[in-house]
Amino acid sequence: MERGMAATEGGGGVPAYRGAAREVAARILAGDIGPGGRVPSERELAVEYGISRMTARSAIRLLEKRGLVERRGRSGTFVSAPKIEIDLSSVAGFSSRLLRQGISPGAEVVEARTVPASEIDARGAESLGVSADEAVHVLVRTRTGNGEPLALEESHFPARLCPDLLERDLTGSVYDVLRESYGLDPAHLRQEVEVTQLDTDAAEKLGVRADVPILRVVRVAWDAERRPIEFARDLYRGDRLIFVSDTEQTSEEG
Amino acid sequence: MERGMAATEGGGGVPAYRGAAREVAARILAGDIGPGGRVPSERELAVEYGISRMTARSAIRLLEKRGLVERRGRSGTFVSAPKIEIDLSSVAGFSSRLLRQGISPGAEVVEARTVPASEIDARGAESLGVSADEAVHVLVRTRTGNGEPLALEESHFPARLCPDLLERDLTGSVYDVLRESYGLDPAHLRQEVEVTQLDTDAAEKLGVRADVPILRVVRVAWDAERRPIEFARDLYRGDRLIFVSDTEQTSEEG
DNA sequence: AATTTAATTTGGTATATACCAAGCGGTATG
């Protein structure tokens, strides 16, 4: 077999790496390997399917992209656990969302500082309706579920609405703190969800590999008086979380 | 330079492919290459950064994962266009969502058949509340915007609610057809959004490469009487679309 | 039996190379 010719093998012109991926996926979906179970190594798959190790890697990479498996550096490749649901239709915070699914939430403050609005990105400043010299709290946290890193949050709050926010305990729900300490009750969220990828810095802060699939959520929160109280850019693990939206038709529609 | 040793080069132990990706990303973000503009080829990048072509590919793959570039087979790699917003908070159909953004929507029926519910997946049958022998319409369509493929939809409708649905013109809004012809008015949606990957079959139907980032939306639609009228599994291009959710706090929250 | 050390396995990074098919641009011809 000459190099590069295998693309014509496998019946129907299916590249070798896709054929191998399909067969491994079938094993997983058949329950032969359960959640958390070990998938054969790259070298094992190469021998088993008569392909090169690099081709076996491409097969595993494809399964990873599909969310069927996750790779742990130097340990092996394992079948992914079921995903955690995050409800987009609710203003409930991340912590309460996890608790509802019996998952123990955690949060760790990575950075907490107060800066003039000129130092945050223009969209953030505009969304919060703050002028360039106005103070803004910047809070960066990692979020975990049952000790496993799930998200990296970067939130911005206008300091004039919650002056000493960063002096409080911020390892729980920030929305609770805003509510109880400042009378700021999140009442309306706008959230944009898109596919993206971690850069090295974010991967390090979150404590996961840089090539984990990521969903970015850009969020603006308003209180009942329609004051903008938070602008956030969050990075969620697409391999562990699924977003759910429940929508009702209002009388304006149709 | 020995093979495999470059991982220690580049200052601070940054792998070569990540360094190159960072520099190309900087060029894109600086506006040196605008939307639709051509990114240097793998071979050009290899020469420019003194790396192997395979390493240059890894760099481009990383940029692709971040949604900054898109690759067109044998043509080159280009900076991605701005993304189209899809509103999760509305029951408006895909077509009207595109029209609101000045984009010309299109739809093409790929498959249309009526089968007993035993032949669709169990979750679909359960969501629609149909028994195994009950007839279900299966409609598979590709959706385009300005002629460009954007989504592959697979929808299921209980035939008893819309008996001759598949005989109608289904190249426009199906929700309009349900409304006007059967008095079925979609009033409530539940949509789950997650990261996934196209298989070869879906890639072919949609007419895009199999490794385009994909967001899968699993949807159930109910009418005003709370009858389930649609179960759908849609595949949207994550490189071209962004999902937006607007959320109001109801009086129950608290 | 528990702990420590050594050996093996594993994914990660990287190079070099080969071949293919599709896309695009340039050139020649009518």
Place this chain on the structure above:
DNA sequence: CATACCGCTTGGTATATACCAAATTAAATT
């Protein structure tokens, strides 16, 4: 000017190989 053909470029698929560091397992020692 329009069309057809050709050559070059490009990403896609694949092999072989090297080396590294982290994780796991096996073996040795206490």
